[in-house]
Every structure is written in structure tokens, then in C-alpha cells.
Amino acid sequence: MLCKRIIPCLDIKDGRTVKGIHFEELRDAGDAIELAVRYCKEGADELVFLDITATNDKRKTLSELVTKIASKINIPFTVGGGVSSLEDVSALLKAGADKVAINTAAFKNPQLIYEMAHRFGSQCVVVGIDIKFEGAEWYVYLNGGRIKTEKTALAWTKEAVALGAGEILLTSMDSDGTKDGFSNDITKLISENVNVPVIASGGAGTIKHFEDVFTLGKADAALAASVFHYNEIHIDDLKKELKRKNIKVRL
Amino acid sequence: MNLVVVKYNAGNITSVDFAFKRIGIDVTITDDPEKIRSADKIIFPGVGEASSAMSYLKEKNLDKVIKELKQPVLGICLGMQLMCEFSEEGETECLGIFNKKVKHFGSKELKVPQIGWNNIFDLKSPLFKGVQEDSFVYFVHGYYAELGENTIATTDYILKYSSALKKNNFYGTQFHPEKSGSVGEQILKNFINL
Incomplete structure (x- = not known):
């Protein structure tokens, strides 16, 4: 049986890992390479x-950091942030990423999803969707949560999957x-309405939340950052506890 | 050890390159038939779509080169599928090394493609020396090869299928050993030591 995946996420700013609350108030969480290697050893199933x-001027630094991390870890590795063209995708794959996450650029130019899937295969196309609950609906937000759109989470997810998204990285800004x-x-709702894996993100605080x-939530994978960065939850303990609850995980 | 990775239009070759570097082996990445023929061992990687990959191989004459190799060859993911007879993906005639058809996972209950970690069992080859039954490896695929005489590892997703194949000098894994943690590293080392 296929396992549920635990995915630590490294939000990178100027080569350091940072973490905020509701996408703001960033604070430093350590060296990206050290964290990546630590998570890999602790049993992470994948890294984002x-x-x-x-x-644009920081692209080269990003590729170098991707290469440094990719050369050290032996689990799948997704890279994203500001990706807006096939050239960006190609450069990140060459640098050692296994999958590339696209978000705002995909929303503004959905054809990019199709072109990425066609050229590199759906398996490397992760569409990031940031959402917030307003009124009675979950709406898609762009530019790291700064711009609201009128499209609902479900409508955009279905469109993205139809165009060739291989996975959906769903981040609740509220959480x-x-x-x-x-x-x-x-x-x-999203997971039951699409036939590709959904990675849930935003809000992890306890082991129970993952369960x-x-x-x-019917998620295929769960992504978290600060609980892992600050050693509040150890990945190995988390997975052992999930296994005790009869959730299939890789141990 | 002269290890060659076949370069073509369907491969995440950087990951394979890094995986071998981590176990201390430098690879040559090339589509030059002479360099492929003279290698000690060959990796035939692949992610992407079967029919376009096959057309590219034919165009470069690499289809014949690969079929005629006598040294150990390891096909990974799409590489393994292309070593089969036929793939439902794009109704593609493949290399025909393994007597297998590659079929699409049909399921209403489980997601397709399968993405993530799953078990391998019924392990039957020196390729799996030191690898325990039910070890976890990383898969990303929407098509599968059926069980049969060439099967050297089995996985269960929707149905039981071949997660690794072997015939003579040809080996194939449906999973990605280069992304499968320490288990994957062991399998790559075993291939080197064949």
C-alpha cells in the first residue's frame, strides 16, 4: 500500500530558512543545507x-543552493518560488530538483502548466495554491498571499489538474x-475531487494534526515547517505515532 | 568502472548523476553510441512520456544500440517500461527486451499516477542483495508492467505488478533507486557490483 508522506518545507530567504505566521513576520530558522540533511536522516519522505x-538577479544563487542540497539528499526534492517560465523550470531540474512548484505564474498563465507537463512530464509539475476562506468560499490568493482572486480553490485545482498538474500543494493561509x-x-473536498495527490500545508502544530x-482531510501528504525547524516534532516520532494509529507511513 | 548514463529527451539525469556521486562513482552522460557500447555498465533512466521518448531513441538510432548491449543495463522508471514490448501510453512499440506489455492503471478509488513510497516484495535477484522484503522505495508512474517470468520484485497498488524486471543482462526498476533513500543506494551499489 502506498504511504502517506511527511514533507518538511524550507522557506528560503537569502540562503537562510525562515518561517512566518499567516505568510508574514518572518524569523530565521537556520541554515538550509544543514536542515535538509537533518530532515533526510530523520526520515522525511520528501523535501520542499x-x-x-x-x-531574477537571485536566480543563480538559488540554482547553486538547489545543487548543494540535491547532491546531499537521497529523497525527492521539490523547488519553487518565483518560477515563471519553462527556462526557469529547466534550470531548476538541471540544478537537481525532481519537481518544480509553480504558483502565481501558473494562475496568470495556465498554459504554462500544460507546457511544463508536455516538456518535462506531469510528475515534476507541482501546482501551489494558496487559499483563504472568505464569506462562504475558499478563494485563491496570489503573490505569496498578497493578491486576492475571484476564483475558488476547487475551480482552480480542477483546471490545473486538467492542464497537467501532477500534484497539488494546497496551503491554507488561515492556518x-x-x-x-x-x-x-x-x-x-479538493482531494476527493481530483485524481492527483494533494499535499496539505499550513497549521501543523501537533502529531494529532497530522493524523x-x-x-x-484525505490528504496524500502533509507539509510542515516550523514544528520541524524548531524541533517541536521529531519526524521519526511523528511517523511512529502515525503508524500506531494505522496510518501507513515509511519507517 | 566506466558507467554510462544514456542521455535522451526523457530523463532527470541530474538526480541519477548525484546518486552515483554519493556512492563514489562518476558517470559519463552521453548519447554517443560508441561510448555506450564500450561502457562497463549502462543506466537507462527516464521520466516522461513513452511515445515521444521512443521516437527520439529511434531517431538517434539508440533503440538498436540499447537492444544489442551485452553488459549489465539498468532501466529506471520509463527506461524500464521502454525495455518492454509495448506500452499503452501513446500505443507505443517499445524495445521488446522484456516480454511484457505496459498497461495503464485503471482505478476509480486510488489516485493515478501513483506518487510516493510503496513496498517491494518477492525479491529475486542479486540486485536486491541486502535489501529486506517489504522495503520502501519511491515511485512515480501511471503505467505498470504485469507480473511474469521476468519479474524480480513485486509491488501492490490497485493490483500486484512488476516493480523490477530482469532478463539476461537487462535489469529494470519501476521505482527510482536514485530517490529511494538508503534502500535505493544499496540497489545502485548492487548493480555496480553485479
């Missing part, structure tokens, strides 16, 4: 690396950094 200050638990309802997002 998001460059949150990605600008991000709160440590109050994942947004299980919307995760479940809930897999059982109630």
Missing part, C-alpha cells in the same frame, strides 16, 4: 524548498503558522 524572495491544525474540510489531515 520555496524561495520566497526569488527575483499557516497558527499551529492550530490543517484546514481539513477544504483539503478533503487528522490524513484521516479527516
Whole structure:
């Protein structure tokens, strides 16, 4: 049986790992390479690396950091942040990424998803979707949560999958950094309506939260940052506990 | 050890390159038939789509080169599928090394493609020396090869299928040993030591 995946996320700013609350109030969480190697040893199933200050002049530095990390770890590695063209994707894959996450650029130019899938295969296309609950709906937000759109989470996810997205990285801005638990309802709705894996992100605070997002939220993978960065939850302990709860994990 | 990785239009070759570097082996990445023929061992990687990969191989004459190799060859993921007879992906005639058809996972209950860590069992080859039954490895695929006489590892997702194949000097893994943690590293080392 296929395992549920535990994915630590490194948000990178100027080569350091940072973490915020509700996408703001960033604080330093350590050296990216050291953290990547530590997570790999602790049993992470995959790593996600998001460059949150990605600008054109910093691209080269990003590729170098990707190469340094990719050469050291033996688990799948997704890189994202400011990716807006096939050239960006190609450069990151060459640098050693296994998958590339696209977010705002994909929303503004959905054809990019199709072109990425066609050229590099769906397996490397992770579409990041940042969402927030307003009124009675979950809406998609762009530019790291700064710009609201009128599109609902479910509508955009379906479109992205139809265009060739291989996985969906669903981040609830309402839960991000709160440590109050994942947004299980919307995760479940999305996961049950698409036939590609959904990675739930935002809100992990306790081991129970992970259990809930897999059982109630029907997530295929759960992503978290600060609980791992600050050693609040050890990945090995987390996976052992999940196994005790009959959730299939790799140990 | 002269280890060659076949370069073509369907491969995440950087990951394979890094994986061998981690176990202390430098690879040559090339599409030059002479260099491939003269290698000690060959890795035939692959992620992507079967029919376009096959057309590219034919165009470069690499299809014949690969089929005629006598030294150990390891196909990974799409590489393994292309070593089969036929793939439902793009209705593609493949290399025909393994007497197998590659089929699409049909399921309403489970997600396709399968992405993530799953077990390998019924391990039957020196390729798996030191690898325990039910070890976890990393998969990303929407098509599978059926069980049969060439099967040297089995995995269960929707149904039981071949997660590794062997015939003569040809080996194939459906999973990605280069991304499968210490288990994957052991399998790559075993291939080097064959």
C-alpha cells in the first residue's frame, strides 16, 4: 500500500530558512543545507524548498543552493518560488530538483502548466495554491498571499489538474503558522475531487494534526515547517505515532 | 568502472548523476553510441512520456544500440517500461527486451499516477542483495508492467505488478533507486557490483 508522506518545507530567504505566521513576520530558522540533511536522516519522505524572495538577479544563487542540497539528499526534492517560465523550470531540474512548484505564474498563465507537463512530464509539475476562506468560499490568493482572486480553490485545482498538474500543494493561509491544525474540510473536498495527490500545508502544530489531515482531510501528504525547524516534532516520532494509529507511513 | 548514463529527451539525469556521486562513482552522460557500447555498465533512466521518448531513441538510432548491449543495463522508471514490448501510453512499440506489455492503471478509488513510497516484495535477484522484503522505495508512474517470468520484485497498488524486471543482462526498476533513500543506494551499489 502506498504511504502517506511527511514533507518538511524550507522557506528560503537569502540562503537562510525562515518561517512566518499567516505568510508574514518572518524569523530565521537556520541554515538550509544543514536542515535538509537533518530532515533526510530523520526520515522525511520528501523535501520542499520555496524561495520566497526569488527575483531574477537571485536566480543563480538559488540554482547553486538547489545543487548543494540535491547532491546531499537521497529523497525527492521539490523547488519553487518565483518560477515563471519553462527556462526557469529547466534550470531548476538541471540544478537537481525532481519537481518544480509553480504558483502565481501558473494562475496568470495556465498554459504554462500544460507546457511544463508536455516538456518535462506531469510528475515534476507541482501546482501551489494558496487559499483563504472568505464569506462562504475558499478563494485563491496570489503573490505569496498578497493578491486576492475571484476564483475558488476547487475551480482552480480542477483546471490545473486538467492542464497537467501532477500534484497539488494546497496551503491554507488561515492556518499557516497558527499551529492550530490543517484546514481539513477544504483539503478533503479538493482531494476527493481530483485524481492527483494533494499535499496539505499550513497549521501543523501537533502529531494529532497530522493524523487528522490524513484521516479527516484525505490528504496524500502533509507539509510542515516550523514544528520541524524548531524541533517541536521529531519526524521519526511523528511517523511512529502515525503508524500506531494505522496510518501507513515509511519507517 | 566506466558507467554510462544514456542521455535522451526523457530523463532527470541530474538526480541519477548525484546518486552515483554519493556512492563514489562518476558517470559519463552521453548519447554517443560508441561510448555506450564500450561502457562497463549502462543506466537507462527516464521520466516522461513513452511515445515521444521512443521516437527520439529511434531517431538517434539508440533503440538498436540499447537492444544489442551485452553488459549489465539498468532501466529506471520509463527506461524500464521502454525495455518492454509495448506500452499503452501513446500505443507505443517499445524495445521488446522484456516480454511484457505496459498497461495503464485503471482505478476509480486510488489516485493515478501513483506518487510516493510503496513496498517491494518477492525479491529475486542479486540486485536486491541486502535489501529486506517489504522495503520502501519511491515511485512515480501511471503505467505498470504485469507480473511474469521476468519479474524480480513485486509491488501492490490497485493490483500486484512488476516493480523490477530482469532478463539476461537487462535489469529494470519501476521505482527510482536514485530517490529511494538508503534502500535505493544499496540497489545502485548492487548493480555496480553485479
